[in-house]
Amino acid sequence: MTPADLSLTVLHAVRRAVDEGALRVEVPPRVKVERPRAGGVGDYASSVALGLARPAGLDARAVAAILRERLDPHPGIRAVEITGPGFLNFTLDEQDDTRVVRRVLAEGLRYGYSTALSGTRPRLRPAAEPRAGLVTDTVLRLLRAQGADARLDPDGELIPVLPVPCETYETYEAIGDDAARWALLRPAAHHLALAPAPLLVQHERNPLFRVRYAHARAHRLVANGAQLGVTPRYEQPVDAPRLLTLLGDHPDVLLSAARLRAPDRVARHLESVADALLAFQHTVLPLGDEKPSAAHRSRLALAEAAGTVLAGGLSLLGISAPDQI
Known part of the structure; x- marks a missing residue:
C-alpha cells in the first residue's frame, strides 16, 4: 500500500462513516497522510480526525475511533492506533514491500502515474521567459501523468517563476539540455537557478551526477547479476527500509508535484532515491564464495525497481537516464 493508496483508503473510511450515519460531516476531497511526527508511531499518520471534529460536533479522538473501526483490519494495514489529540497512526503490513517492488517492476517507467x-x-x-516556459512544460507533463486534461491557454493559470537574466542563458545552453534542465527545475520556482558549471563535474557533490550514476549502477547490477545467474525477483523481505519507503512514496510525490506545480519536488525525491540506492548497492550481489540465493534475487529486484523509479522521474523532468556513465 503506497501513501496514495492509504490516503484513498482513509478517505473511503470517512465516506463509509458518513454513509452509515456515524459522522455528520461533508466528506473532504482528499485526506493527507505523512510520516509520524514526534510522539507518533507506525509508518504513516493522518490528522483527518482533527479536521472533522468541529463540524462533526465531536471530540477528535472520538472521530478517530469511529474511523479506526472502519480501517482495522484492512488489507495492507497491520494496525491503526490513536495518539495525541486524535492522530491516526498506521502500521502497514510487512508484505507491502513486496507489492511495492513488484508494482514498480510491472508498471515500469509509468509507476506513479495515476488517474x-x-x-x-x-x-x-x-511563458516567453525560458525558465518559466520550461517549468510550465514540465508541470503540464506532471499533470497529464496524473490523468488531468492539461493544456496551454493564453488566459490560463500563470506559474510565477524567478527569471534568469537573459545574458546568462548562453551559459546554460552551453552545458547541454540535461544539465540545463536540472539547473532550472531543481530549485523551487521562487529560488535562484543552480550554477551551471558544477553540474558538469562527475562527482558525488553533483546531485544530477548522483541521480544518473545511481540509475546506471542499477542497470549494471542487473547485467552483472545475469552473468552470475542471479535473476531479479522479489521473493523475501529486504532490510532496506529507507529505499523501500522512498519507492512507496514515489506516486504520492508525483501527485503532489502536479497539484502544487512543483517539479522541484520530483528532483529532490530522485536525489533521495539515488542516495539510498548507492548506500544499498554493495549488498546486492554475491561476494566471494557466496552462492546466489533468494536474498540476492530479492535485493537485485529492489535495485532494479529503484533504477526504474529514477529513470521514470528523470523522464518526467525531460532529462535522459543513460545506462552507462
Whole structure:
C-alpha cells in the first residue's frame, strides 16, 4: 500500500462513516497522510480526525475511533492506533514491500502515474521567459501523468517563476539540455537557478551526477547479476527500509508535484532515491564464495525497481537516464 493508496483508503473510511450515519460531516476531497511526527508511531499518520471534529460536533479522538473501526483490519494495514489529540497512526503490513517492488517492476517507467486528477482541466498560460516556459512544460507533463486534461491557454493559470537574466542563458545552453534542465527545475520556482558549471563535474557533490550514476549502477547490477545467474525477483523481505519507503512514496510525490506545480519536488525525491540506492548497492550481489540465493534475487529486484523509479522521474523532468556513465 503506497501513501496514495492509504490516503484513498482513509478517505473511503470517512465516506463509509458518513454513509452509515456515524459522522455528520461533508466528506473532504482528499485526506493527507505523512510520516509520524514526534510522539507518533507506525509508518504513516493522518490528522483527518482533527479536521472533522468541529463540524462533526465531536471530540477528535472520538472521530478517530469511529474511523479506526472502519480501517482495522484492512488489507495492507497491520494496525491503526490513536495518539495525541486524535492522530491516526498506521502500521502497514510487512508484505507491502513486496507489492511495492513488484508494482514498480510491472508498471515500469509509468509507476506513479495515476488517474487521481482525471476530470480536471488545468489551463496554464504560455511563458516567453525560458525558465518559466520550461517549468510550465514540465508541470503540464506532471499533470497529464496524473490523468488531468492539461493544456496551454493564453488566459490560463500563470506559474510565477524567478527569471534568469537573459545574458546568462548562453551559459546554460552551453552545458547541454540535461544539465540545463536540472539547473532550472531543481530549485523551487521562487529560488535562484543552480550554477551551471558544477553540474558538469562527475562527482558525488553533483546531485544530477548522483541521480544518473545511481540509475546506471542499477542497470549494471542487473547485467552483472545475469552473468552470475542471479535473476531479479522479489521473493523475501529486504532490510532496506529507507529505499523501500522512498519507492512507496514515489506516486504520492508525483501527485503532489502536479497539484502544487512543483517539479522541484520530483528532483529532490530522485536525489533521495539515488542516495539510498548507492548506500544499498554493495549488498546486492554475491561476494566471494557466496552462492546466489533468494536474498540476492530479492535485493537485485529492489535495485532494479529503484533504477526504474529514477529513470521514470528523470523522464518526467525531460532529462535522459543513460545506462552507462
